[in-house]
Amino acid sequence: MTKPWTYLSLKAVFQYMDGNKRLELNFHCPALRSAECSVPLNLQCLTFEKEKIVANGVCYKVEWYQNHKGSKKWRQKKWGSKKWRRQKKVESKSLRIKTILDDRKHVRVEILKVHNSRVIPDNLKIRTRRLDSGNLNLERVFPFINRSSFPLRELRVNIAKTRNLEKYLGFTQTxxxxxxxxxxxxxxxxxxxxxxxxxxxxxxxxxxxTSNTTVTLIQNWKNNQKEIGTFLTMQNKYCDMPFPYLDETLENLNGRIAYFNYSVLQNLNRSCISFPFNQTSEVVLYSIKDGPSGKRRTKLEVMPIGSTGPGTFFDIFINLLPLFLIFLLLTIILLPSIL
Known part of the structure; x- marks a missing residue:
């Protein structure tokens, strides 16, 4: 007869088990819950929504159903699984969804998205690197974040929902x-x-x-001597180049048309705009394409001085090629009428 595993042995196994497998065992094996919950749960992505929790792409939610006797019960379902767990009826679905992560002391998540804070257990503190507070006020989300997470690597915030955002700027790198x-x-x-x-x-x-905001921002960076690597990225779904006042900005900041040196060129358009900054760095404005979609992002970044240069004859020819083609096309169209 084999001996049952000890508490410490179970903890060692849970430490290296897939997170979703652990959640499923927790649902169906009450005898293992104490050992399972005592081990930190590591997830790549965790999303809290109004009536469900999504962990590593697997959705957990609560649904009401009516049995043949007419009474209502609730069932908790892991989508893609045929296994069910039944309990007594409760007033709110969110109370039952909380039981998915109940009694846990440590949850570590790479990407945490909070679209509804009511489904988070009250005493749970989550450790994360990237936080998306959705359309919630950031102050409603922060109480559930472990303080050791700060500064976050990335924080996404709805500017319209968190009016006092300035006091949280030191909590994140991006x-x-x-x-x-x-x-x-x-x-x-x-x-x-x-x-x-x-x-x-x-x-x-x-x-x-706007041009005025951009000029003031770069001057602000100069005054505060921002370090190399500081950046501002602009994404706009309505236009490819969210920088409509280029000529005015060039004039106000002594900017110049430049080209990236091949040593720093990585999937970028080689042409860019360079602004003088200090003896060791320059501010560069350039655009990036987002993968296969071809959507552009505009980026303003402090780079080491010498990252850009005047370019070669070939660079200038490539930039003038569209104008040359337009001129050639017009010549072909208008030449018969002239003759």
Whole structure:
């Protein structure tokens, strides 16, 4: 007769077991819950929504059903599995969804998305590197984050929901600002964040900067002597190049048309705009294509001086080629009428 595993042996096994397998065992094996919950749960991605939790792409949710006797019960389902667990009826689905992560002391997640905070157990503290607070006020999400997570590698926030965002700038290395519907009234709040001395690296979703804002931002970076690697990325789904006042900005900041040196060129358009910064670095404005979709992002970054140069004859020829082709096409069209 084989001996049952000891508590310490079970903990050692759970430590190296797939996270979703552990959650399924927790549902169906009450005798193992104490050992399983005592071991940190490691997940790549965890999403909290109104009526479900998604862990590593597997959805866990609660549904009501009516049996043949007419009474209502609830069942907790792991999508893709035929196994069920039944309990007594409760008033709120969110209370039952909380039991998925109940009694856990440590949950570690690479990417955490919180779209609804009511389904998170009250005493749970999650350790994460990347946090997306969705359309919630960031202050409703922070109580569930383990303090050892800070500074986060990345924080995504709805600028319209978190009005006092300035006091959280030191909590992350990269801040992603977005809003569900573009509102010009939030432009002032975006500028106040951009100009803050403790500003981290920032990504703007569905925002673009005016010439005056860009000039002030670069001057702010100069005043605060931002380190090499500091960047601002602008993403806009309505236009490929969210930088409509290039000529004016060049004039105000003594910028020049430049080209990346091949030593720093990595899947970038070689042409760029360079602005003088200090003796060791320069500020460079350039664009990047997002994978197969071809959508462009515009990026402003502090780079080591010498990252760009005047370019070669071939670079200049490539830039002038579209104009030459247009001129050639017009010549072909108009030449018969002239003759």
């Amino acid at each position: 801040l992603i600002l977005f809003e569900a519907n573009f509102d010009r009234e939030n432009a002032g709040l975006v500028r106040s964040v951009l100009y803050d001395p403790q500003i981290p690296n920032i990504v703007l979703e569905n925002h673009f900067l």
